[in-house]
Amino acid sequence: MVRSAVLALVMLASVCSFPALAADTPFQEALHAARNDDWEGLSRAQARLGDDHPLQAYLDFHRLRAALPDLNPDRVADYARRYPDSPLPNDIRQLALVAYARDNRWDAARAVYDEPPRSLELNCLYWRAQWQAGNEQALSRARELWLSGNSRPSACDAIFNAARDRGVIGQAEIWQRMELAFYERGPGLMRYLRPMLDDQPYGTAADWLLDLYGDPEQLTGIPKSLPDDQRQVLLAAGFRRLAYTDTVKAREWFEDDLGDLGFTDAALIERSGQRIAWYSTIRGIEDNRDWLDDWLRDHGGDSLVDQRARRAVIEQEWDELPDWIALLPEAERKDSRWLYWAGRAAEENGDEQRARSLWQQAAAQRNFYGFLAADRIGEPYRFSNAVPTGDQTLPELPALARIQLLREQDEPGLAWSEWNWLMWHSNETRQRQLAQYALDAGWYDLTVQASIQARAWDVLAWRFPAAHQQRFQEAGRRHRLDPWLAMAIARRESAFYPNARSPVGALGLMQLMPGTAAKVAREAGQGVPAERQVLDPATNIELGTRYLGDLLDRFNGNRLLALAAYNAGPGRIAQWLAEEDEAVPVDVWIESIPFRETRDYVQAVLTYRVLFEGLHGNPESRTAMLLLPAESGTPYSLAMIED
Template identity: 55%
Template sequence: MVRAAVLIACSLMTTMALAETRSDTFRQALDAARNDDWDTLSRMEAELEDNHPLESYLEFHRIRAGLPELSAEKVIAYAEKYNDSPLPDDIRDIAITAYGKAKRWDALLAVSNQVPGPVTLQCYYYQARLASGDDSALQEAARLWNYGSSRPDACDPLFSAARNAGVIDEKAIWERQRLAFEAGNYSLMRYLNRSLEGSEYETAGNWLKKLYRSPDELENLPKGLSKEQKAALREDGFYRWIYTDTVTARKWYEKHAKRIKNEEARQTLARRLAWYSTIRGIEENREWLDNWLEDHSDVELLSQRTRRAIIEQNWDAVAHWIAKLPEQEQADSRWQYWQARALEATGQEDTARELLQKAAQGRNFFAFLAADRLGEPYRFSDAPYAASTPFEPPAAVNRVQLLQELEEDTAAHREWLWLLWNSDREQQQALADYALKQQWYSLAVEASIQSKSWDTLAWRFPPAYRAQFEKEALENNLDPWLAMAVSRRESAFNPRARSGVGASGLMQLMPATARNVARDVGQDRPTQAMLFDQNVNIGLGTRYLAELLEQFNGNRLLALAAYNAGPHRVDNWLEAEDDKAVPADVWVESIPFRETRDYVQAVLTYRVLFIGLHDDQPRTAQLISDKENESRYSLSMLE
């Protein structure tokens, strides 16, 4: 028995050593392919088994390096051979760019099985169509050109052809200048204005620039303009004026609205005026705004107007504006909760309780608030998964595993997404279950989203990296479930996640924040690569969260808002005077940034779900603590 156990152990160790050797060999081969080191690649490939699961990645770089000289037939053959992965789409995009730069138009059209998505590739594609004699490409050029921001340099030849053909004329330039005005792109406006010199739109273009700086000048438009130009400038000037001085713009509109002859434009501008009057809480515009809202069933604006009434704790107005919402909206837990709060404030406790009972049926922040107000447990509506047939992992799953072992997480995630997009719902759910069993937490979450399995909470809220969160939370005197909820919201438990602004890892730490935290605790300066290490990221992230909690006297609502938007903003969101302080629920609703408002609600909700699913704590009174709920939110909280 002992000898058999030793033999088995030796066999396992040998197998693991071989697997590690093969992984290292492939890593060297992939690095060589990326660096166009073909001699090294050939040596490494000789050591790999035939038909290696990731051979497509090595061949990808051979094709990539051969462009644009490589024939379109070889690109197409590669795409057909590996058509069960995202790589064919990638190589086609690369080929379109390479052929486009080399002006190999026939080859470009041969590899383009449809109109590409990115604008740069579309511009190459339509240049190829034009070169083949298809003049309809000029109309597509005009469509791509008519945009309020700059376009890629690759589009310039296509746009020049359209200009020379008269498809893009002075009127089109003027119309694009107006789009740039609307987008707030003053530099593009100036650039386009130079092309209007000497044309019938020169004066209009000059005045458009002037109105951008001084929209109140719309009253002083010169006589030489055409009727259409004057109408357009008046609309554009007022559009800008609403943003720069909403009160004065409203006064002008009340007197001169009929001067905007185009009915559709007038309604669009009135809505914009109502929007800024609402979100800025401009009391001087309140009478006009409320009269406008009475006549317009605009769900988004009615929601914002209700928010404003909540922030002001004008409970009669809260009830009034919620009643203006469509019935489907009123049935949402959020509005049921606030309607109940309004009823409580006006002494209608029994009716309020009925609404809270309805609101508490959901599984979201306001449903949990309602349950806490009633003193009742939360309703999770968890649906366990039961497979209808045995699951046989497709080849892509093996590639995902190997890529993860190589720490090629971006490639692994793209393979996973491609597989999900090309699977039916039954297979998507099977993949979610498989990913969870493999502890591929972020992939399980992704599969739950793609399959719309909203009630299978095991996939959506797995206890990812629980031991590490508990260890770091203990060291920092922090609730581990709160840190896990932050990670779930920030990255969906993807250790290699990186945002557009550079926030990295599980808890999406900015490099500067990570350096500051590490310095404060005497740790080495973390590199970018270190932030993708789950242990490093969780350690620094939990420490930073603990620091914010200390800064905000243990208040999680304030600390979470600071984690998302920055501590300095939270100070600005607290009333300076105690007599203007608001309750916890009102303060959350008053957060000006929708992203941060949703963030605070989501993290607190996720924490409740994690506790309910993975802890033995009661499913009640977990959302907001008594201290947080009893506090009145003003700057005095920080003293």
């Protein structure tokens, strides 16, 4: 059980594995000792703290953690009763379940959870414990967990094996999972599953499924001797893969050869056509254009029509764009994005009055295209800023005292967990009270999190607090850049959570990759910073703004190119700029950025920058702040970076 179970144990034990800066206070000494199983040191520090310290739950947590797997599960329940308003009881339950399972203490494992936990790995362990007690429902739940195109933790293997032994997971379920893995682009999982299938009735079809993943053009050779339901699945899989590898050929065969291939399943044919249409659209394949447009008019699909309208923008097909926008759902048509582009089409088609009307509608919205539309008609931006209302007085909550202490003890991760637990267990009124409390306390990352939980989209004081403003201003002066832009990056990257870590390893407020942080530090004549230093807000802001300044220098001060590079890497920018004779306007270039994440990122950061300056800088200047004249007036092409 396993490596993945061990990984879960390590992750859940974050309260015992994160290194402290220094043992400067009795609690820091105690926590450092507890994390390192130094019980004598803990006893000495505990004597100085007393037994009623507000953070006592953390020290008791480690005593329980260290006693696993021999710990009596009653002590886990007692711990939950003693600390009912804390996230820690759930943490110790998770650790206990993993530890008991590894030690085959299934009675104890069943005792720590009354219902299945959310984590996939813990869910498998929970149902394995139930199966050990003869609960037949465990096998049907195992079947549900099995049917996925993605790999499952090895902690699930035992309950899967039990379900296979009892026939709850049989040949049909293994074949179904192979099909799901194909659609999730999981050839490794497909190869893992293949030996589980007998030659009949699914083995031959499974071999063909693997072959089609490697060479989808083999779909013309699928044996007609296979059962028809398997052939239909294989033909659909082959067309899906061929749409990715050779979209033109996929369209030609789909258009001309369905009858000869014996592809008759209407639902699978529809799905295959939509996939060919998707790649035809996002790749802008001219050879498929007539077929694509006919397909979309007959079959629709909101996401496909959206992409087709976007393709019309990229190719500046201003005559055709209104027709594609008209096929979008009403809610999409009324969104500022498509109101803006409908206005651009009207302008290009000579209808200035309609363009202005559409831009006025778009300008009522607080977002990138709303602000862009406002600039088109020379109107101020609509912030639609709601003032917090209601009783802001909170009762005394022990969790708030713990959060305060944890932040003072330089434990942002633990404070974050406490805050999230408190938010999840509060109603909307309490969440709003907590948002204002956090803002007053200067807990800017927690303020933003509270605004999200409370869905307080119009309370901009909570969503865009002036976090670390002085640091950003000082760093901006040092590196000759706009501090509001750097602050907007931090808001987008981490929502001001200083301990943020991305799945790929980016760290801190401005989400710096360790290699980037090291490179910037070396170029500044400094030593390579340790991870803990990169997480420090002052260091992170210094290195992040220096890196941003380098990108702005590299791209001649163009913030759009620099932001796209910050998100996707500098090397991609040249790929996204056309030859000089194909230069495009700034708005078209933004819409043409291939990565949706980067498109959204550039728009969000520029929008956040406007909000920060409008809220905390010059509130009178709320127009023409989105793009600089040089950015909006320059055609976008490779000529911008050739120097």
